[in-house]
Amino acid sequence: MASVKAKRTRTFKIARTSDVLDPENPALHEASGLAKRQLVAVDDGIGPAQLTRLEEYFRWRSVAAEIIVLSGGEQIKQWKAVEQLIDAFGTFGLIRRSEPVVIIGGGAVMDLGSFACSIYRRGVPHIKVPTTVLGYVDASLGIKSAVNLGGSKNRLGSFVEPAAVLLDPTFFRTLSQRDLVSGLGEVLKLAVACSQPLFEDLRTYGPEGVATKFQGPARILLDRAAEIMVERLGVDLYEDDLERVLDLGHTFSTVIESADPSRYGHGESVTIDIVLTLMISAGRGMISFEEAATILKFAMSLGLPVSPPVEVDGMLWRSVEERSQHRDGQQRFPLIESVGEIRFVNDLMPEEVEIALRRLRAIENSEEVH
Numbered sequence: 001m002a003s004v005k006a007k008r009t010r011t012f013k014i015a016r017t018s019d020v021l022d023p024e025n026p027a028l029h030e031a032s033g034l035a036k037r038q039l040v041a042v043d044d045g046i047g048p049a050q051l052t053r054l055e056e057y058f059r060w061r062s063v064a065a066e067i068i069v070l071s072g073g074e075q076i077k078q079w080k081a082v083e084q085l086i087d088a089f090g091t092f093g094l095i096r097r098s099e100p101v102v103i104i105g106g107g108a109v110m111d112l113g114s115f116a117c118s119i120y121r122r123g124v125p126h127i128k129v130p131t132t133v134l135g136y137v138d139a140s141l142g143i144k145s146a147v148n149l150g151g152s153k154n155r156l157g158s159f160v161e162p163a164a165v166l167l168d169p170t171f172f173r174t175l176s177q178r179d180l181v182s183g184l185g186e187v188l189k190l191a192v193a194c195s196q197p198l199f200e201d202l203r204t205y206g207p208e209g210v211a212t213k214f215q216g217p218a219r220i221l222l223d224r225a226a227e228i229m230v231e232r233l234g235v236d237l238y239e240d241d242l243e244r245v246l247d248l249g250h251t252f253s254t255v256i257e258s259a260d261p262s263r264y265g266h267g268e269s270v271t272i273d274i275v276l277t278l279m280i281s282a283g284r285g286m287i288s289f290e291e292a293a294t295i296l297k298f299a300m301s302l303g304l305p306v307s308p309p310v311e312v313d314g315m316l317w318r319s320v321e322e323r324s325q326h327r328d329g330q331q332r333f334p335l336i337e338s339v340g341e342i343r344f345v346n347d348l349m350p351e352e353v354e355i356a357l358r359r360l361r362a363i364e365n366s367e368e369v370h
């Protein structure tokens, strides 16, 4: 038998804009090819004022828009919500190629919406407009879609590229302090995984960004993070390389986040994972305890949590085993040599995690005292 060979190049545009819901701003309408009808799935977190502006945007542009308001947050990432969205696609009579679905929301709503789009009629196009910091620097930029299943995070998912991504920090005006800071957890990951200069930017602009909700010059931090993310994605969009530096923060975090998503959001769980990884790395002498503690203290100063809840202590090693399945049977665990330098290992031991956890709690508590 002959083999089938096929090649498909993936290209999508990521554009920065400001106040995408200003009717005079054509970016959103143009991204969907100046369509006359528009299906929109939107996160209710953006608030009533922005929801009204969204309706007005399309009315002003004479577009017949059907707006589906979704209750944002991790609990929306479930199969039932996929079915409901797909029903809505059918009721709208979505034309398969030329009516991209606009998805406006946090990482959870974008993960859900893009997943539904990727399986409806084997794929309809979508446009992502992130409304959270984490969405801006991470979830909107890649091609991963997912929902959770049976308590397992991202158990169902697909690789699906958006038709376009529009980055607009105006949405952050309504973000809670906690969600602003949580998003910085992913910036911290990107910096520690691959960019010392980004770490310096995070130190310079992070606190100001949180204070101003990134409405001023601190936006540059998020734009630089997004640029680095895009560069990385361009190298390995489909994650063919199983030793991914961007997997930093994604071993223990899944179990921390799944245990109680309302208590630890994604960026927060990722931060805890990074700090625990720092302690493991320091335990091996890869990075000094001093440098590890500096990063830990900086994360704490931003308001990020740094240690896991005690309830998940007994599950941390299981998450290493579970992630090994995801990484094709090997740990491929990313350890930290310095900010921007990762080394992968396959010989991590449960005792190392336990010792690191004890050290981490000791440093955290001593910090709380001072």
Ligand SMILES: NC(=O)c1ccc[n+]([C@@H]2O[C@H](COP(=O)([O-])OP(=O)(O)OC[C@H]3O[C@@H](n4cnc5c(N)ncnc54)[C@H](O)[C@@H]3O)[C@@H](O)[C@H]2O)c1
Pocket: 043, 044, 045, 046, 047, 071, 072, 073, 074, 077, 105, 106, 107, 108, 109, 111, 131, 132, 133, 134, 135, 138, 139, 140, 142, 143, 144, 145, 146, 171, 172, 173, 174, 175, 176, 179, 182, 183, 265, 266, 267
């Ligand atoms: N696909 C990817 O590549 C990728 C990458 C990283 C994270 N993720 C996923 O993203 C999710 C986390 O995303 P997140 O941190 O954006 O959290 P989130 O989507 O859970 O949103 C957090 C809260 O913010 C609200 N919200 C959204 N926009 C708002 C706004 N402008 N103002 C006020 N509130 C607003 C939401 O309704 C929700 O209550 C996780 O499920 C994670 O797995 C996906």
